[in-house]
Amino acid sequence: MTLRAHFERKLNELRDDILRMAHLVEAQLQLALTALAALDAALAKEVVVADAAVNKARFDIEEKCFALIVTQQPAARDLRTITTAMNVIVDLERMGDQAKGIAKAIPRLVATPIQPHPPELQQMGELVARMLDQVMVAFAHNNTDLARIIARQDDEVDALYARAFSHIMGQMAAAGSAEKAEAAYELLRVARELERFGDLVTNVGERIIYLETGTLEEINVDTR
Amino acid sequence: MTDPLIAVRNLYLTYADETEALRNVSLDIHRNQVFVLFGPSRAGKSTLLRLFNRLSDLIEGTQRRGEVLLAGRDIFAPEVNVSALRRRVSMVFAVPTPLPGSIYANITYGLKLAGVRSEEELGRRVERSLRQAALWDEVKDRLESSAFALSGGQKQRLCIARSLALEPEVILLDNPTSGLDPISTATVEESLYELKARYTIVMVPHSVQQAARVADNAAFLLDGELIESGPAARMFVHPQDKRTEDYITGRFG
Numbered sequence: 001m002t003l004r005a006h007f008e009r010k011l012n013e014l015r016d017d018i019l020r021m022a023h024l025v026e027a028q029l030q031l032a033l034t035a036l037a038a039l040d041a042a043l044a045k046e047v048v049v050a051d052a053a054v055n056k057a058r059f060d061i062e063e064k065c066f067a068l069i070v071t072q073q074p075a076a077r078d079l080r081t082i083t084t085a086m087n088v089i090v091d092l093e094r095m096g097d098q099a100k101g102i103a104k105a106i107p108r109l110v111a112t113p114i115q116p117h118p119p120e121l122q123q124m125g126e127l128v129a130r131m132l133d134q135v136m137v138a139f140a141h142n143n144t145d146l147a148r149i150i151a152r153q154d155d156e157v158d159a160l161y162a163r164a165f166s167h168i169m170g171q172m173a174a175a176g177s178a179e180k181a182e183a184a185y186e187l188l189r190v191a192r193e194l195e196r197f198g199d200l201v202t203n204v205g206e207r208i209i210y211l212e213t214g215t216l217e218e219i220n221v222d223t224r
Numbered sequence: 225m226t227d228p229l230i231a232v233r234n235l236y237l238t239y240a241d242e243t244e245a246l247r248n249v250s251l252d253i254h255r256n257q258v259f260v261l262f263g264p265s266r267a268g269k270s271t272l273l274r275l276f277n278r279l280s281d282l283i284e285g286t287q288r289r290g291e292v293l294l295a296g297r298d299i300f301a302p303e304v305n306v307s308a309l310r311r312r313v314s315m316v317f318a319v320p321t322p323l324p325g326s327i328y329a330n331i332t333y334g335l336k337l338a339g340v341r342s343e344e345e346l347g348r349r350v351e352r353s354l355r356q357a358a359l360w361d362e363v364k365d366r367l368e369s370s371a372f373a374l375s376g377g378q379k380q381r382l383c384i385a386r387s388l389a390l391e392p393e394v395i396l397l398d399n400p401t402s403g404l405d406p407i408s409t410a411t412v413e414e415s416l417y418e419l420k421a422r423y424t425i426v427m428v429p430h431s432v433q434q435a436a437r438v439a440d441n442a443a444f445l446l447d448g449e450l451i452e453s454g455p456a457a458r459m460f461v462h463p464q465d466k467r468t469e470d471y472i473t474g475r476f477g
């Protein structure tokens with residue numbers, strides 16, 4: 001094998017590591033959403049604990065990136081590939097934090113149930129999970145068109161968030177007690193975590209475009 | 225982990241003028257890897273490299289303590305045949321030193337000294353060693369032309385091929401790309417990468433950057449002492465000793 005082939009194999013390994021990390025994050029999100037729908041505090045606890053694995057994946061991949069930078073001394077596209085990887089893993093780790101944030105809201109919602117949960121929460125959850133899935137396909141295949149489509153879906157996440165927001169504000173206003181109001185506030189936090197999750201997926205899409213074109217474009221300018 | 229191919233144990237070397245070039249150096253070099261000895265000048269890198277095939281014997285008045293084991297055997301033991309050792313552990317110098325004569329003759333010279341007579345065998349060894357040194361494709365149509373007509377990088381790969389023809393186990397390289405332009409340097413580095421599948425390579429690099437590019441494992445030497453050694457991916461990202469860190473980041477040397 002030539003040096004170049006060796007380097008390319010390392011880059012492929014790096015991409016596979018990132019795809020595995022993304023799967024982990026997606027599983028965390030799905031578990032957090034399941035725990036939310038079922039008001040399952042034990043499952044929520046598991047999500048919180050498992051976040052350590054996401055963090056570890058990020059640091060392991062980061063180490064590999066450092067090693068590649070010093071030993072391969074990459075330039076041009078090779079360098080962009082590695083800096084993209086380093087940015088993507090930070091975004092993925094934060095998505096993991098968002099899933100953990102959802103899980104952390106659950107004990108209070110178990111103690112003081114608010115019924116019904118705004119349907120937009122599960123809708124947002126499904127949408128951002130699908131976006132993450134797609135952005136990883138775009139990442140695996142350097143597909144900038146797909147990356148741009150994902151950014152447009154983020155507008156939908158924002159619209160759902162706006163609806164969830166007014167719904168929950170209504171629930172807070174109608175809350176008969178401080179406990180109820182605080183529990184409704186936890187729902188608002190969940191909505192906020194999901195909205196952030198969508199932003200982070202969009203960031204990853206921007207990184208994919210940067211890798212391909214060498215320019216950093218904001219593919220979803222926040223107009224609110 | 226398998227036994228090291230070369231094991232250095234508490235090695236000291238003092239030159240006739242009392243320069244302590246190596247002080248209590250211990251390290252292990254494993255098979256089929258590029259092991260890099262790096263550090264500022266006068267650290268003792270060349271001294272250590274020359275010990276591995278006893279080229280150091282040629283320098284009068286040196287005093288040595290400690291051991292160098294090759295495949296578990298002390299290379300300084302009285303029964304060791306030094307020319308056989310130098311065939312197993314072969315040195316390629318900084319300045320490419322082709323011999324007068326053709327490319328072909330450059331490679332067969334050492335083989336003939338070693339007793340290889342058959343033209344057929346000589347021809348096979350020439351091709352194989354040129355291929356291994358990643359030079360074959362560039363010179364196969366002009367094996368009879370003068371070695372001096374080659375570019376710097378080609379000359380250096382020819383010298384590597386000359387060593388390979390004798391089928392050594394270990395190749396020692398002291399700053400093999402010192403006078404080369406970046407492209408020739410890259411071709412030599414590329415050939416090293418290919419060679420480690422068959423050989424063990426111990427090399428003094430021309431820069432920290434080259435050390436990081438080519439090394440599987442590396443040892444940092446400073447003023448005759450081994451400061452630290454380990455896998456390159458760790459050494460050049462998280463050096464353990466502050467002196468290594470300072471040298472790698474260009475704070476001295």
Ligand SMILES: Nc1ncnc2c1ncn2[C@@H]1O[C@H](COP(=O)(O)OP(=O)(O)O)[C@@H](O)[C@H]1O
Pocket residue numbers: 239240241243244245263264265266267268269270271272283
């Ligand atoms: N033949 C020699 N006689 C006396 N001193 C020497 C000889 N070769 C090297 N030295 C001294 O030994 C020390 C280590 O030198 P060397 O092994 O060449 O270091 P490096 O290769 O790291 O630059 C230096 O102080 C150098 O001056």
Ligand SMILES: [Mg+2]
Pocket residue numbers: 269270271428
């Ligand atoms: Mg030297």
